[in-house]
């Protein structure tokens with residue numbers, strides 16, 4: 001990995017961890033980031049993964065308003081801020097706490113098993129000169145575009161999967177690129193690279209890892225619990 005995170009000429013790296021979602025699709029009693037994963041919360045696992053990645057980053061966690069005090073207890077020493085109604089708003093809240101960073105990663109709390117190598121690839125690609133970087137994996141399923149129907153959808157076409165990538169987090173940016181992507185306070189997208197693309201910023205893709213999957217549904221949580229047990 002490149003030299004990162006140190007003052008005195010080296011890049012200072014910050015990681016924003018959006019964790020302010022409610023986890024509707026997961027359907028647990030508590031917000032998704034606070035659900036148990038093998039004895040600690042999904043959020044704690046995620047932050048441990050960032051620390052274990054060895055990128056020496058300043059970490060900013062973004063949580064729902066009512067969980068700020070609890071998060072400070074769970075993660076002493078980590079900066080905790082209040083999130084917004086949409087993921088992009090939560091990222092902007094985190095961005096305000098990253099004043100000194102040259103390289104900023106945005107990493108979903110909901111991807112707690114992301115291996116250290118992925119963080120390294122993303123940081124290295126930003127330091128190598130890419131303004132925006134995402135980890136991506138080839139799509140393995142056969143994809144159909146469908147049309148709505150009265151009793152069943154129908155297939156309009158089979159989509160060529162060869163040029164498609166399923167992208168994950170951490171997504172890495174130069175500070176200037178992430179600020180540009182989020183310059184519009186009303187800008188919303190499912191990921192930060194999407195906002196960067198709209199500004200004409202070129203987004204590079206580095207290899208992701210299947211372990212970086214997002215815990216979205218009960219099925220994902222089952223898999224994650226098996227993997228950590």
Ligand SMILES: Nc1ccn([C@@H]2O[C@H](COP(=O)(O)OP(=O)(O)OP(=O)(O)O)[C@@H](O)[C@H]2O)c(=O)n1
Pocket residue numbers: 017018019020021022023024025026032033062083084085086087088090091108109110111214215216
């Ligand atoms: N207003 C929001 C919405 C989402 N997130 C975070 O963004 C990441 C990716 O979002 P997703 O997995 O879609 O989480 P939820 O929005 O909680 O899921 P759902 O759509 O099922 O409610 C999660 O770590 C989530 O906590 C956030 O910080 N603020």
Ligand SMILES: C[C@](O)(CO)[C@H](O)COP(=O)(O)O
Pocket residue numbers: 108167168169190191192214
């Ligand atoms: C940011 C993200 O995790 C990248 O894959 C994703 O876009 C979050 O949005 P989702 O709609 O909850 O999958």
